[in-house]
Amino acid sequence: MIFKLAWRNIWRNKRRSLIVLVSIIVGLIAIFLSDGLSNGMMRQMLFNQINLDIAHIQIHKAGFNRNKIVKNYLPDYKHVESVLKANPEVQAYSKRVYATGILSSANNSSGVIIDGIIPAEEAKVSIIKNSIIKGRYLGSGKRGILIGEKLAEKLGVDVGDKVVAMANTLKGDIGSDAFRIVGIFQTSSSEFDKIAVYVNSKAEQEMLGIGDNYHEFAIITKDYNEVTSIKNKLEAELGSRYEVFTYRDMLPMLIYQMELYKESMMILNIIIGLALIFGIINTMLMSVFERIREFGVLMAIDMKNSRLYLMIVFEAFILGIIGTLTGLVCGLLLDIPLAHSGINLSIFSVGLESFGIGAVIYPVLSAGSLINSVLFMPLVAVVGALYPAYKAIKLEPIYAINYV
Amino acid sequence: MEILKAENLVKIYHDNGVPVNALQGINLTVSKGEFIVIAGPSGSGKTTLLNLLGALDKPTEGKIYFEGEDITQKEKKVLSKMRLHKLGFIFQAYNLIPVLTAIENIEFSMMLLGIPDNVRKGKALALMDELGIKELANKRPNEMSRGQQQRVAVARAIVNNPSLVLADEPTANLDSVTASHLLDMMEQMNSEKKITFIFSSRDKQVIDRAKRLIILKDGRIEN
Numbered sequence: 068m069i070f071k072l073a074w075r076n077i078w079r080n081k082r083r084s085l086i087v088l089v090s091i092i093v094g095l096i097a098i099f100l101s102d103g104l105s106n107g108m109m110r111q112m113l114f115n116q117i118n119l120d121i122a123h124i125q126i127h128k129a130g131f132n133r134n135k136i137v138k139n140y141l142p143d144y145k146h147v148e149s150v151l152k153a154n155p156e157v158q159a160y161s162k163r164v165y166a167t168g169i170l171s172s173a174n175n176s177s178g179v180i181i182d183g184i185i186p187a188e189e190a191k192v193s194i195i196k197n198s199i200i201k202g203r204y205l206g207s208g209k210r211g212i213l214i215g216e217k218l219a220e221k222l223g224v225d226v227g228d229k230v231v232a233m234a235n236t237l238k239g240d241i242g243s244d245a246f247r248i249v250g251i252f253q254t255s256s257s258e259f260d261k262i263a264v265y266v267n268s269k270a271e272q273e274m275l276g277i278g279d280n281y282h283e284f285a286i287i288t289k290d291y292n293e294v295t296s297i298k299n300k301l302e303a304e305l306g307s308r309y310e311v312f313t314y315r316d317m318l319p320m321l322i323y324q325m326e327l328y329k330e331s332m333m334i335l336n337i338i339i340g341l342a343l344i345f346g347i348i349n350t351m352l353m354s355v356f357e358r359i360r361e362f363g364v365l366m367a368i369d370m371k372n373s374r375l376y377l378m379i380v381f382e383a384f385i386l387g388i389i390g391t392l393t394g395l396v397c398g399l400l401l402d403i404p405l406a407h408s409g410i411n412l413s414i415f416s417v418g419l420e421s422f423g424i425g426a427v428i429y430p431v432l433s434a435g436s437l438i439n440s441v442l443f444m445p446l447v448a449v450v451g452a453l454y455p456a457y458k459a460i461k462l463e464p465i466y467a468i469n470y471v
Numbered sequence: 472m473e474i475l476k477a478e479n480l481v482k483i484y485h486d487n488g489v490p491v492n493a494l495q496g497i498n499l500t501v502s503k504g505e506f507i508v509i510a511g512p513s514g515s516g517k518t519t520l521l522n523l524l525g526a527l528d529k530p531t532e533g534k535i536y537f538e539g540e541d542i543t544q545k546e547k548k549v550l551s552k553m554r555l556h557k558l559g560f561i562f563q564a565y566n567l568i569p570v571l572t573a574i575e576n577i578e579f580s581m582m583l584l585g586i587p588d589n590v591r592k593g594k595a596l597a598l599m600d601e602l603g604i605k606e607l608a609n610k611r612p613n614e615m616s617r618g619q620q621q622r623v624a625v626a627r628a629i630v631n632n633p634s635l636v637l638a639d640e641p642t643a644n645l646d647s648v649t650a651s652h653l654l655d656m657m658e659q660m661n662s663e664k665k666i667t668f669i670f671s672s673r674d675k676q677v678i679d680r681a682k683r684l685i686i687l688k689d690g691r692i693e694n
């Protein structure tokens with residue numbers, strides 16, 4: 068009977084209940100969209116970094132990350148390779164030669180990071196092969212070079228043009244070599260496109276005079292959530308001569324930013340929740356004041372305060388549940404197609420690409436935030452009804468019955 | 472058999488700090504099965520007296536004994552339980568719950584007593600049949616006339632077999648024919664079920680039916 072009474076009370080003033088429902092639905096959709104969008108942005112930022120360059124795990128000579136100089140190549144890359152081959156959790160790896168230097172064309176020159184790669188290996192680890200917008204990917208030829216679109220613009224070069232790369236050699240001299248541009252790539256990060264160039268590892272090893280050595284292993288694991296345990300295993304196997312970093316170690320600011328985003332989302336949810344609470348308090352108070360005489364009669368015939376309180380809270384809870392379920396359906400109907408098609412924010416592309424996000428954001432709604440929102444809204448509705456329900460039970464029957 | 476006794480009842484209200492003597496020393500004894508009308512002009516203290524006798528309010532001074540027990544010192548919870556089990560109320564404005572149908576309104580107080588669903592439905596229907604309002608069972612208050620609503624309110628008041636029914640101006644909003652039917656119904660309940668009725672009213676029809684008339688003036692019993 069209490070449920071029946073609560074349910075019918077909700078619909079005695081349809082417009083008012085619909086306003087509460089719409090505010091819950093809109094609040095929930097706003098949470099879903101903002102949560103999905105920021106979550107998507109963060110994930111895109113992270114995965115773009117991982118797929119561009121960072122990979123899940125990197126292995127270097129101990130100290131390389133602090134001092135990226137030519138002579139800090141891996142002490143025994145063959146040993147590292149044998150360890151990685153034996154590890155079933157490693158999906159793919161790429162050996163890299165690393166140097167910072169200058170790339171010059173006939174028109175201009177620019178500071179660059181020169182990555183010496185084995186093209187077939189790198190294709191399994193990064194998205195460079197799939198980011199070529201002009202020309203082709205690196206082949207077996209030693210003189211080919213891949214450069215980013217932004218760098219090509221700056222140097223005033225195109226596919227087929229010649230460029231000269233210069234970098235410090237192992238002996239401390241300046242080594243240089245001429246390369247012909249075989250491909251131009253464009254990634255989601257304009258900053259990366261300005262500074263990264265790829266050459267065949269053999270060519271760079273010769274230019275730097277480091278024999279057949281490499282500076283870095285970039286590793287993709289089968290499950291990126293397991294990177295910490297894989298790192299621990301690799302560290303134990305490789306010993307102190309090597310340093311093993313996960314993407315979390317190499318992108319601390321981004322990880323911190325992601326945590327910060329989660330917290331800011333929580334704050335946003337609380338703000339939306341507070342706005343809703345006040346809306347619900349207002350609505351429920353109006354509803355209580357409209358029914359003072361009724362409450363008086365109910366109290367006169369011994370409807371216990373607890374039942375009266377429960378009835379009013381129940382009304383808000385039912386509104387919360389209906390609003391949440393409707394908001395959930397509407398939110399998902401909006402979110403699921405957007406998660407596939409993405410939201411095109413190309414008007415902000417310059418800013419977004421400089422953050423390595425890309426112009427199209429794919430919202431990602433996590434199960435956690437979905438569950439939190441679904442639990443949050445009925446709770447908000449109940450909290451919003453507590454005060455009006457308290458006001459109702461504090462009425463004196465004699466006053467309430469004669470209330471005009 | 473004495474059901475209700477009021478001794479030297481005084482009720483003083485404070486209206487913006489100004490004391491208003493609503494009742495000034497009322498002494499009254501009500502026996503089981505009486506059909507009493509408290510009459511008097513507006514402001515004479517009829518409703519105040521009814522509220523005190525119905526344990527909805529407490530006197531400033533004096534005592535009220537219900538079935539021999541002093542109820543003036545009882546806690547709210549005890550009074551509330553007493554109202555549910557022993558008293559029935561009929562209000563001028565009917566005060567039916569608008570979202571419940573007639574039968575649900577009648578069932579409601581039985582529900583509060585913890586009577587099972589099927590039992591209370593049967594009991595409510597039987598009572599409605601007895602009072603000739605069975606056809607209203609599934610109608611909501613806004614689908615009923617004023618007279619019909621007041622009949623349902625009477626049914627609600629007596630469904631738990633109370634010892635005493637207090638009716639505050641029950642015919643005030645009704646036309647004379649409807650009021651007459653309603654009074655017939657209550658007289659029938661009084662004679663058949665021996666339910667004690669106390670009315671407050673200025674309606675001549677009600678006053679004419681009184682088996683005992685109490686006239687109030689300025690918070691005092693005149694007769």
